[in-house]
Amino acid sequence: AQSVTQLDSQVPVFEEAPVELRCNYSSSVSVYLFWYVQYPNQGLQLLLKYLSGSTLVKGINGFEAEFNKSQTSFHLRKPSVHISDTAEYFCAVSTQGGSEKLVFGKGTKLTVNP
Amino acid sequence: DAGITQSPRYKITETGRQVTLMCHQTWSHSYMFWYRQDLGHGLRLIYYSAAADITDKGEVPDGYVVSRSKTENFPLTLESATRSQTSVYFCASSEGFARSNQPQHFGDGTRLSIL
Numbered sequence: 001a002q003s004v005t006q007l008d009s010q011v012p013v014f015e016e017a018p019v020e021l022r023c024n025y026s027s028s029v030s031v032y033l034f035w036y037v038q039y040p041n042q043g044l045q046l047l048l049k050y051l052s053g054s055t056l057v058k059g060i061n062g063f064e065a066e067f068n069k070s071q072t073s074f075h076l077r078k079p080s081v082h083i084s085d086t087a088e089y090f091c092a093v094s095t096q097g098g099s100e101k102l103v104f105g106k107g108t109k110l111t112v113n114p
Numbered sequence: 115d116a117g118i119t120q121s122p123r124y125k126i127t128e129t130g131r132q133v134t135l136m137c138h139q140t141w142s143h144s145y146m147f148w149y150r151q152d153l154g155h156g157l158r159l160i161y162y163s164a165a166a167d168i169t170d171k172g173e174v175p176d177g178y179v180v181s182r183s184k185t186e187n188f189p190l191t192l193e194s195a196t197r198s199q200t201s202v203y204f205c206a207s208s209e210g211f212a213r214s215n216q217p218q219h220f221g222d223g224t225r226l227s228i229l
Contacts (some may be wrong), residue, residue, distance in 0.1 A: 032215045034217060036220075041222070041223075042222055042223075043118075043204055043206075043220030043221050043222045043223055044157075044204070044206075044218075044220040045220070046217040046218075046219075049215075049217055051215045090156065090157065094215070096215075100145045100162070100164070100208055100210050100216065100218075101147075101159060101162060101172070102159075102218060104156045104157040104158075105156055106154065106155060106156035107156050
């Protein structure tokens with residue numbers, strides 16, 4: 001069975017600073033990887049996904065993530081954050097050739113301060 | 115408008131009562147999911163459905179019942195609510211095709227409080 005670990009439950013940063021949200025996964029088979037964002041009182045929205053090919057994936061709102069198979073990581077980055085990026089971010093994994101089920105990490109609350 | 119709609123958005127009920135949370139999607143996605151979100155636990159899968167009349171248990175199915183008589187609807191029923199089922203519930207759908215690489219699309223959630 002696969003699992004996802006988001007190493008930081010909360011990340012405070014100042015506006016215009018860079019940020020990295022860390023995600024590690026465990027799986028005995030190849031995986032697909034996703035990052036979702038949840039704004040207050042809303043559902044989750046897809047930020048980006050890694051299916052295959054280039055290990056650097058670009059998503060919406062200036063976010064990008066890099067798949068590192070040897071370190072089983074899929075860290076999310078943004079070079080300069082805005083107040084509006086304040087939200088909770090979830091990393092998720094599904095297994096290639098498996099079911100449609102996603103396994104989610106416990107989330108990282110990003111707070112951008114002025 | 116196309117999308118995935120959950121109702122009600124907020125619900126307060128008492129222990130022992132039956133409550134049904136509704137989920138409706140207009141994309142004709144084959145897969146639908148129910149999650150609960152609790153502080154410190156992230157999202158946990160309750161039940162999912164691959165198509166009409168096909169449902170399967172997720173990680174935390176106890177105390178919940180689902181049905182899927184039509185592709186677009188996937189109601190979740192708590193037959194006898196308990197305080198431990200106080201949570202925010204999210205419905206999601208995906209195109210499926212059994213390739214496991216399709217993103218899931220989420221509703222805005224139902225905040226359920228059981229007194």
